[in-house]
Amino acid sequence: MSFLSVGYDCGLNPTAPEMNDIGILASLDPVALDQACVDLVYAASDGKGTY
Numbered sequence: 001m002s003f004l005s006v007g008y009d010c011g012l013n014p015t016a017p018e019m020n021d022i023g024i025l026a027s028l029d030p031v032a033l034d035q036a037c038v039d040l041v042y043a044a045s046d047g048k049g050t051y
Contacts, residue, residue, distance in 0.1 A: 022037075
């Protein structure tokens with residue numbers, strides 16, 4: 001399971017995860033895929049975002 005973090009997470013002091021994993025998406029339409037990813041992040045209970 002992976003988590004989404006806001007800052008740089010590959011160094012010696014990685015930032016803490018900001019939200020849980022939202023899954024994997026796939027599409028032949030890159031614009032629709034980007035929109036679906038944004039929609040899932042905003043719809044997540046720990047997403048904190050608004051349009």
